[in-house]
């Protein structure tokens with residue numbers, strides 16, 4: 001596995017002699033409250049379904065997604081996590097020249113390199129808290145004659161998010177494909193920030209979503225993409241393997257997208273904890289803390305007392321894992337990212353960091 005991701009718990013637990021569950025993983029951006037109980041109970045009570053093939057058309061799963069995202073079921077494509085969809089959309093569109101908003105999640109570049117796309121990076125700036133000026137971006141897209149622009153919204157690792165109105169403005173004023181990775185969108189106000197509603201009307205738009213982070217199910221590998229462009233959608237579907245979503249992932253999806261209690265409770269708890277962590281981290285003088293619309297917070301060790309790697313190494317024996325962001329182009333060795341965990345774990349992180357920096 002590439003080292004440019006959150007922690008490899010399998011590797012760390014054998015290195016440090018702690019079990020995987022003992023670590024407080026602030027690096028993987030997964031909702032710490034676990035997944036929908038309704039979905040879990042269904043799987044437990046119906047485990048004999050593993051002896052059956054899934055519905056090859058995934059009719060019920062697509063219905064549930066279309067209700068959840070406010071879009072037509074026929075515009076849904078399914079993938080093994082957001083990861084498979086990032087890969088299949090890039091391979092299908094096969095862009096000669098791509099604009100990549102950066103710093104960003106590394107898989108976009110990885111996939112673009114596989115097909116030899118010419119990659120130009122549009123860097124957000126630290127002095128603007130990594131916010132992006134929409135006019136500047138539109139001008140850049142039009143000047144560069146790109147085939148594809150890739151936006152992670154909210155952006156991992158900076159936490160900046162475009163509103164849906166801004167995405168619509170980009171679509172109205174440019175001509176290239178726009179791929180939006182909404183892996184972290186549920187941690188924002190989706191009514192303001194999500195572009196799923198635009199998909200049925202803009203055929204250059206592809207929205208990708210996963211369930212790993214918000215629904216806390218990275219193990220089932222369930223992702224979905226929303227696309228109105230018939231030609232691209234058919235090509236993606238033609239290249240997907242039959243039954244690419246297993247029956248446990250499909251059944252959980254049918255239930256959890258409609259589990260409103262789980263959804264409201266998760267949003268409420270995560271927003272409260274994000275405020276707590278942002279405020280507490282901001283009181284540490286050695287750190288600059290950037291505002292985030294995701295379930296993670298980007299920080300810089302502005303005093304340069306330690307590098308992020310040194311800080312990570314100090315925290316590991318305390319069973320705390322943070323993300324050293326040095327591998328993100330556009331960030332330096334002093335940046336790290338933490339995600340929101342449970343209240344006690346967040347408190348412990350703050351206490352340990354305050355101790356280290358005192």
Ligand SMILES: Cc1ncc(COP(=O)(O)O)c(C=O)c1O
Pocket residue numbers: 028029080081082083084105152156181183209210211212218222223
């Ligand atoms: C922005 C972004 N997109 C996609 C993924 C991968 O998601 P999935 O587990 O759905 O493949 C990640 C994982 O960290 C991510 O940060």
